[in-house]
Amino acid sequence: MSESRNQRQDSQGPTAEKVPDPAELRLTRQFAGQHLHPGRPASGFDLSGWQLMFDRGLFNPAPGQSHNIRRTAHLLKALGGGGADRGLLFAAGAHYFGCTYPVIRFGSPSQHQQWLPSLQTGRLIGCLAITEEGGGSGQSALATQVQAQADNLRLSGAKLFVTNAPVASVALVIASEWPQRGSLGLSAFLVPLDAPGVSVVPMNSMGLAGAPAGVVRLNDVCLPPSARLGAPGAGLAVMLSALRAERTALLSGFLGAAEFDLARCYQFLQSRFSVGQKSGAAVPQVLQHRLASIRCELAAAEALLDRGLDEVDHGGDALLWPAMVKKTVSETVASVADQIHQIYAGQGWLNLHESATAVLDTRAVLAASGTSEVMLNMIWSQLARTLTPLEFSTP
Numbered sequence: 001m002s003e004s005r006n007q008r009q010d011s012q013g014p015t016a017e018k019v020p021d022p023a024e025l026r027l028t029r030q031f032a033g034q035h036l037h038p039g040r041p042a043s044g045f046d047l048s049g050w051q052l053m054f055d056r057g058l059f060n061p062a063p064g065q066s067h068n069i070r071r072t073a074h075l076l077k078a079l080g081g082g083g084a085d086r087g088l089l090f091a092a093g094a095h096y097f098g099c100t101y102p103v104i105r106f107g108s109p110s111q112h113q114q115w116l117p118s119l120q121t122g123r124l125i126g127c128l129a130i131t132e133e134g135g136g137s138g139q140s141a142l143a144t145q146v147q148a149q150a151d152n153l154r155l156s157g158a159k160l161f162v163t164n165a166p167v168a169s170v171a172l173v174i175a176s177e178w179p180q181r182g183s184l185g186l187s188a189f190l191v192p193l194d195a196p197g198v199s200v201v202p203m204n205s206m207g208l209a210g211a212p213a214g215v216v217r218l219n220d221v222c223l224p225p226s227a228r229l230g231a232p233g234a235g236l237a238v239m240l241s242a243l244r245a246e247r248t249a250l251l252s253g254f255l256g257a258a259e260f261d262l263a264r265c266y267q268f269l270q271s272r273f274s275v276g277q278k279s280g281a282a283v284p285q286v287l288q289h290r291l292a293s294i295r296c297e298l299a300a301a302e303a304l305l306d307r308g309l310d311e312v313d314h315g316g317d318a319l320l321w322p323a324m325v326k327k328t329v330s331e332t333v334a335s336v337a338d339q340i341h342q343i344y345a346g347q348g349w350l351n352l353h354e355s356a357t358a359v360l361d362t363r364a365v366l367a368a369s370g371t372s373e374v375m376l377n378m379i380w381s382q383l384a385r386t387l388t389p390l391e392f393s394t395p
Ligand SMILES: Cc1cc2nc3c(=O)[nH]c(=O)nc-3n(C[C@H](O)[C@H](O)[C@H](O)COP(=O)(O)OP(=O)(O)OC[C@H]3O[C@@H](n4cnc5c(N)ncnc54)[C@H](O)[C@@H]3O)c2cc1C
Pocket: 094, 098, 127, 128, 129, 130, 131, 134, 135, 136, 137, 138, 159, 160, 161, 162, 163, 164, 208, 213, 364, 365, 367, 368, 369, 370, 371, 372, 373, 374, 377
């Protein structure tokens, strides 16, 4: 993420926090190296790492200032660059972009008062519950339904794959209020996970052990009207706002983590090829080129991420840029993890350098926040509106 853009603020107004300067980013990387890296590879949610991150104020704006997506993305990337576990970064991103940020954007003053102090300091963990058994790719026909009664709301349904659910206190739930209106009939609700009728069942997964996921069951849950986030029928806007932030910024931590892994891989190769040599044994050129090529892939993904953050800041197309960033960054970090794992060869198979963990962790993000196929659908639908056939003159 470029230096010039470091000087900008986002469009949330004059009170938006500045993005971190290079010194803050360096300190954040050092913090991750000292306090978050020793916990790798994670075998579960790292509550003490979580608290240290939030106690440091990483996701808690300074008094009188509001947080922004760009700042959070920079900090996540620095944490990844310092060696923080991908699961912890993913959990923090799901908490911030999937729950805290929509509360900031759509919450009433009393909802801000009720939720933000504890969400922004990490004392409460949040999650975003959209996906259902019928599939996460199409969200217009949700089976989770809400009925507004005279003085309360009643919510029933089940949500799958909810990141953080087993450790969270509150879920932002998207439900259908007027099923016949499709996506325009959706509404959003802040549901305390200890409310009567709510149960959470952890889901086993292949990777991202540090970001536990679960099924959230809602069995005729009775909520006060104040649980509604945004206006009735604003569920689509709330959901898209959260997904837009997630798709654009959540994987910045994974780009940082890929850079960390690249540096570690180079260290491994240097020691591997100096074994038994007098001095100056070179890493074979074919491997030097592999590392150089990985660096190019990361730089390209980072540049697109930076552009995506710009578009989000300046009210750019809500679907196109987040989809392009999500598709490109998720595929890049997965490809880089595969390549680095291959370089470790037998030591990779033994997961001695956590390269197998990285392969599985990065597989997860190919589906999270929407698959590449669904991102391509969005990109194409925007493209189809703007592409015009070229006119060729025949000689
Ligand atoms: C690590 C992880 C974290 C997650 N966190 C959350 C979370 O916090 N909250 C939450 O609500 N959900 C979460 N999810 C769910 C995620 O959003 C869904 O997995 C994703 O949207 C895909 O839905 P699905 O898995 O049901 O696949 P499906 O929708 O069933 O898709 C199956 C296949 O069909 C393809 N497909 C479907 N529709 C189309 C189409 N129209 N065009 C082309 N191809 C299509 C898909 O690309 C995919 O290959 C998470 C998932 C993962 C893996």
